[in-house]
Each structure stands twice: as C-alpha cells, then as structure tokens.
Amino acid sequence: MSFLKNAWYVAAWGREVPTEKLLPRILLGEPVVFFRDEKGAVAGIEDRCPHRFAPLHEGTLEGGQVRCRYHGLEFNGAGACVRNPHGNGAIPSAARVKSYRVVEKDLIVWVWMSDESAADESLIPDFSFLTSVPDTARNTGYLPTAANYQLLADNIMDLSHVDYLHPTTLGGGAMTRSRPEVTESGTQVRIKWTVKDDVVPPSFAHHMPDPNAKADQTTQVVWYPPGYMNLSTSVEVADGQDICTNNLHLMTPETEERTHYFFANTRNFVQEDGEFNRMLDTILINVFSEEDKPMVEAQQRNMGTSDLFSLRPVLLACDGGAVRARRTLETLIANEQAMRAQP
Amino acid sequence: MSFLKNAWYVAAWGREVPTEKLLPRILLGEPVVFFRDEKGAVAGIEDRCPHRFAPLHEGTLEGGQVRCRYHGLEFNGAGACVRNPHGNGAIPSAARVKSYRVVEKDLIVWVWMSDESAADESLIPDFSFLTSVPDTARNTGYLPTAANYQLLADNIMDLSHVDYLHPTTLGGGAMTRSRPEVTESGTQVRIKWTVKDDVVPPSFAHHMPDPNAKADQTTQVVWYPPGYMNLSTSVEVADGQDICTNNLHLMTPETEERTHYFFANTRNFVQEDGEFNRMLDTILINVFSEEDKPMVEAQQRNMGTSDLFSLRPVLLACDGGAVRARRTLETLIANEQAMRAQP
C-alpha cells in the first residue's frame, strides 16, 4: 500500500469517541484504537497487544489506560505498558505499542500516521465554519465504503455526477451545462462551477420564493491532500441574497480498497429547526448511502486492484479537477518515498 | 480462462430482456449488458463505461441507447458513444465499448463471444420444437450455479444419476440397468438409453394407464459444443402410443467456476392445462435447485480449481458420453488456440 504517510488524516468525529469507550478503526491498513485520557484528550494507539496479539479495543478503559481483556497488560495513551500483573510485575522493555499523534479540532479527530516527531498541527486545515452555526444547522455523518479513497474523491471533484446520480435531490442539469474552472494553489486544487439563470436543484428549489424559477448559482470544491474536500454552494434567491451550504467530504483510506468517508453539511437558512435538520440528515445519508456508495463500490469491483490510469479511462471535460488532484497526490507520495530512500 | 471463443452461447431467455430493461450478465468472464433497441432486437455490449468504469446496466435505456448513470455518456447497441453531455460535446474516439453479435431464435438469446465478423448464424442449432407446442406445454428456467459448466454437462451426459439423486421423481432404476449407446456425428455426441419392460420413473408413472406397470422407454441426449444438450424421453403407454418430453439443458460459463444453467421442458401430453404446467414448473425447479445444483456445487468445492482428468477420476461404464464430449471440446479449444497462435 502506498499512501501519503506524512499527513493528517481524519480518524473520526469527536462524538464517536465518548468518555470511557474504545473506538477501533483501521487506518491505512494499521489497526488503531482511539480513546480519551483522564483529561478528555483523544489518544490513538496500535490496536494489538504485543503479548498475544489480542485486540486492545475489546479490553477496558480505566483512568485513561487500556487493559487487555486477555491477560491484563495495561497501556497508556503513549503506547507504554504501565502494568504487568504477572510474575514479579516487571515490565519487559518490548512491551509497548505504537502510538499516534492525535488532535481534536473543529469536531474532528485528526491523526498523523507517520513519525510523531514530524507532526505539525499548523498543517491541519481550518474547518471552524463547522462550529460557527447552531447545532440545528449542521449534520455530520460517517459511511464506511468498499472503494479506494481516490474514487470517492473523484466523485466530489466531478460534481456533474449530481445531474445523473441524484436527479431528484442534488442535480438539476445545470452542473453539466456549466464549464468548471480549475485552479491550483500550492497543493490545493480548486474547482468552480458558475451557473447563470439555470434550473435549481430540487433540494434548493424548496427554499426559493418561486420553486420553479431559475437562478444564478455558484459551486466550489477545494481539495486538500491526501483527500479532504470543502464544498460550498450558493444560490441567489433575490438581488444580493443567497442561500448557501458549506460542506465537508473527508476521505481516509482504511485499506487500498476501503474508505472511511466522513461528511458534514452546514447552511445559512432554516438554522434553528431541529426537526428540519433531522429530516435533512436522513435525506443526505440516504443519497450518499443509496446512490454514491453503490456506484463507487461498483466502480471498484469493475476496476479490481488496477490503478485508474493503468486502465486508460476516456477523460472528459468534467475530469479536469479530479485528474489534477490525483497528479498532485501522486507527486507528493513519490517525493515522500524518494526522501525515505535517501541515506 | 480457456473457453471456446468462436461459438454461440446462450445468454438469456428472450423473456429475460423485456423492452426498456437492462439485463447484466457475465459471460466467459466478460461483463455484458443486454437490452432491446428501438425495433425490439436484442443488443449486447460491454457492461462497463470507458470513462470511469461504472456498470452501464445501472443506467437508463431510452430509444435503444444506454445512458450511464454516473456522468451521462450514451451508447448504442453497436457500442458507439453517441452523446457526451460535457464540455463542447465532442465524442472522444476511444469512447466506445465492445459490442457482441446477438441473435434471438427459438425463445433464446444467443451471443457470439468472439469477433463479430466470424459469427455465422447458420451454426445456431435448431431448437424450434420449443415453439411448436402450446405455451401451457412448455417450461423454461434459469439457474445460476457455482460450478464449472462441464460438470453441469457431465450431469446430463450421465443420466444414470437420476436413479440416485432423483429417486422420487425422475429415476426408477432403469437407467442404471440399461446400457447407453454412444455415437458421434461431426462435433455432436449422442447417447441413447433403451429400456425394455422396466420400472417407469415416478414423474411418468402418474400419466400411465397403470402407474405400476412396467414399460419400454427410450432416452436420448444430443450434446453440441460448447455445452448445450437436447434431452428427449419416450415411454410406451400402449402399442405404438408414447408419452414424450423434449428438453434442453444449456450451459454457459459465467467464469471457470460458475455457470448460467438454462433449461426447458416440452411434452406431448396434458398440453392445455395451465395449472398442471405451473405445478410441473415448480417440480422441475425444485429438482434442479435442491438436488442437482447442491451436488455439482459440492463436486466443484471438492475439486477446487483442478481439471477433472488431472484428479484421475475412476471412470465407469456410464461415463462414456461425458468423456467423449469433454474430449471433443478439448480438441476444439486446442485447435482454436493453435489457429490464434499462427502468424
């Protein structure tokens, strides 16, 4: 598996790691268990006891320490064995597990998958918009998916798919008719679709003064390596008045062929209605799990273990953003591996 | 996978391809989608969009053209991309999928799996007996099976198995006691069991004047490469009066270890009773799915990926027909591969 190792990945939503619970998750092929220490900070350590390879997440958490359920070794958030109940109680020097640098920010649990020493918190993108809206104007979800994370990124990078895959909710045909502009800035790739006086997608039309009226619309996706995307949409309701959503689509590889797909949605309208928010949550989960997920999983099955480009896909005008993101990531991984290979 | 490529295979019953529906089916390891064009003729094309490898069968069919559900490319029955809704609408020259020669005849959808140019319709066997009886005297079925197609052919080529596997319906012991005659004619293999004054199988006995009486019986199987069989049976009811069935067992490889098993049954008795016909349909499906299918699937599991002869099976008198059919097919495949290897 060749992943970018010196990178922050999304491990979980913060709410998935409640106090006194152990959350197991395989990231980039490595089994990790997440939990909160005594101060409430999230820790992540290798989910495999070095004694007999039992999964630590089956154990118990007390005072920020994980006790293996098989023979009782205890580990702290730094991966050190802090108690051996057997024999004279001496702790073998090899009795330790890998620990990971973990940061909780903007409701998200971020994890650095390479050497802790290289972890730089300032590289974590600012998604504070998530907490700038009331809780009733935000949805966050998690969808484990049987496809490579780059296929899931491609899905967001080519939003023309909404017109075919989501015609009753997110797509109205205008995305296909518009010409996306792709720009790059550092390692970010930005795509912008500008729509003039065209059909409004069904999910927005409900909130327009005249649901059948056409409108100006702007959609933008910003891609950050290794695979997180900020998607913002804006539809003009009246002169100088827009309804907007601001979204995240965050892809973390579980393995080469499985992805932890996290998504979030915020909006600047109907912000205080909890029931509406729950309805929207149901709709989003339904769209992603019943439409996107089966499609990318079918792609993965059709592609097998082949790399996308090795299959010589026919590229269309709508592929520009996805291809640039893939090329950027390819370069980053190649550079990183070249650095490693140096003496 | 080494299959005979220059050959007609059974892809489906015609009724499995209704107007405006897309039927996906993997044949010889290749994903194909079948559908009817505007004139009602069945077409078959590669079931994988060349853009992003989405399965075309998830798309929509309009006016004989398949629209991919992911980004909207449209293909006709010849495999050509006929619409690209993106950018300036130009169609890349590589935007095409493989198409297959398809012929619908005698209720069956036949497909030629090699170059269309080599497809010769006159090689399709004549199974017009299927349509020469009233609809209420015919059953047709489809049973996907987790076993190599040659194991399913062997099952029909050695009908002594009815005495052990189907003792309450199709077998009465007489097949084992008779001596099958095997003859070859071109690439066909014919086996004939002639039974004199012996026990009548339960399924026929019901229709005899005296269900317990013994009778003369004739059973014949004609095998055609790569794997279709016409099985006819005749039981003498009175002097010069026979009750007969005429059947098809048609095996198409899905992969080396999976088979599309199609079967049909017609008869010269109780021809106008729809309720009897439905009852017979239930019995046949039950026998094939509860008795034959589990047995050949167990054989396949016991054999793994090994070739039958490499496991050195003990051959019995009843194996003559099956062995000749296997040898014929082996020769045809070897000849075809030798032709391909020529400069």
Add this chain to the structure above:
Amino acid sequence: MSFLKNAWYVAAWGREVPTEKLLPRILLGEPVVFFRDEKGAVAGIEDRCPHRFAPLHEGTLEGGQVRCRYHGLEFNGAGACVRNPHGNGAIPSAARVKSYRVVEKDLIVWVWMSDESAADESLIPDFSFLTSVPDTARNTGYLPTAANYQLLADNIMDLSHVDYLHPTTLGGGAMTRSRPEVTESGTQVRIKWTVKDDVVPPSFAHHMPDPNAKADQTTQVVWYPPGYMNLSTSVEVADGQDICTNNLHLMTPETEERTHYFFANTRNFVQEDGEFNRMLDTILINVFSEEDKPMVEAQQRNMGTSDLFSLRPVLLACDGGAVRARRTLETLIANEQAMRAQP
C-alpha cells in the same frame, strides 16, 4: 500444512456418530466421513467419491456401507468399493478411498491420521475418569473455531486468562497472583497453580459453605501432544474436604486456521441433579463460545497466517507452559519430517 501425522486425534464425541448417520468432518485438511458399521464400530473413510468427487456424506448408509448419492458406488469402512451398479458391475481396482484407523474409547472417537499400520492403540491416553461419574455429573461439548489449534491450546495452558476474560464465572484474580510450576515428563507438559487462602472463582463460590470465604485451591493442566489437555481443579471446602472438577480440552486441527474444539467437564459434587447439570452445560457453552472463541478468533485475524514466534510476542511469566508445549510439538513434527525424508 505441517501437522504431526503419527498421532491420535479426537475426531468426534461418540454420540455425534449415531447408528445410520454419516458425520462429515475435515481433519488436518482431509475430508473424512465417519459412520458405524454393522457391529456398531465407528469407521472413517475419505469423504470424496473417486468417481466424480461427490461428497460421500451426502449418500446413504445401509448395512455399514456408504452409497454415493450421485451415481451409486458403494464403499465399506475399509474404503473398498463393494458395489458398482453400472455396466457389467466389475469394480475398477482404483475404485477405493483412503480409510483411517478409528478407536472409540472413553466416549471419544479417536482417529489416526497417518498410515494405519503405525497406529498403536496403547498411545491413546486414559480418560476413563469421564465415565466414572454419573451421566448427570458430566458435560461434553463441541465448538468449531476459526483459529489455529495451538492458539486454543495456549488459551488453556495460560489459565491466568480466566481473571480477565471470565471474571464473572471462572476467574477471581487468584490465578494471576499464584506462580505456576511447569514440569515436563516425556512429551507431556504439566502446569500447577497452587493458591493459598485466596478469592474463590464465582462458579465455585456458590458451592462453598460461605461463598465469600477465601480458600486454598489447586489447578493443574497436563498437555499431551498434539493438543489435548486434562485440566483439574480442587478447592478446599473444609479441612481435608475438596470440591473438584476434572476436565478435558481437546484440540484437533481442521485446517491451519480452524480447529475442532472438544471439551468435557466432570465434578465430585451435585452429581445427581440433571437440571443443575443442564444449567452448568449452558454456562460452559456460553463462556467458551461468547468469551474464549471470539478472543482466539480475533487473535487469529490479527496474526493472519504468521507463525506466533515469527511475530516476536512479548513473553510473560504466565507463558511458560504454553511455550514448552509449543517447543515440544515443534520438535516432534521436525523429527517426524526428518524420518520421512530418510531414504
């Protein structure tokens, strides 16, 4: 797969082979079918017809002979084909299957997996204690498990696990606090835990005059290659008066990654109460299937196909017995393979 071949393995409990039934079981990767001959003696033969590789256990048993359900060949307990109903009835000399030496003793069906000629019944250990108690003081069980048999043996060889995995039934903390003594005698490995005035496990405490009182306790496991263990426990109730259990944990490889786990429990108290016995049966099955089995199966998944020592486990004081048993078995297998390699 490298197993000890010149060894007696436990194939089944005798009760699992009722008259006129066929019991299929894969042992050391070999499919075997067990049944009783006309005299009631258990026979074991290869579970694969040499004609077309059908599983013989799907057939019928009559007069101690197995008839294949596919084409009717019949085999006796020595693996010889004794009837061919086809053609002139001659039996091909190759028409035979492997037969195994089988001995039923102490309620257990033992099988010798190598050449019958080398099978020495005197090597079968004496577990007659099983039948020396009333039926209402004995439980026997079978639990197929998706883990290597040595992981299941390790589980019994390091009984400190009861304190962590079974705290509400079998573990009270005393096993971890005691220091096991490991001794070897021939190819047997013996571990003894001596506990002085310590907490009594919940399952024993119920039967003490004072359930909260501490007591002296002794636990002993004797391991025999390739993987059977006799576990006996004793808790002092009053001066010179003990409540005791005597148990078997018998591990037979199905494959490298699956095990037939047989267990038995007898006791010297509440011996005549059938209802209590059934309740105990339920508790034991529950503990083994809900606690031990998931844990060793998780270990197996975490270890993949790697050998334990190749993963460099951190060894603790409690591992002494398991490591000695593994080393003994390793030597026995190496010696056996060296013998085979000799001219």
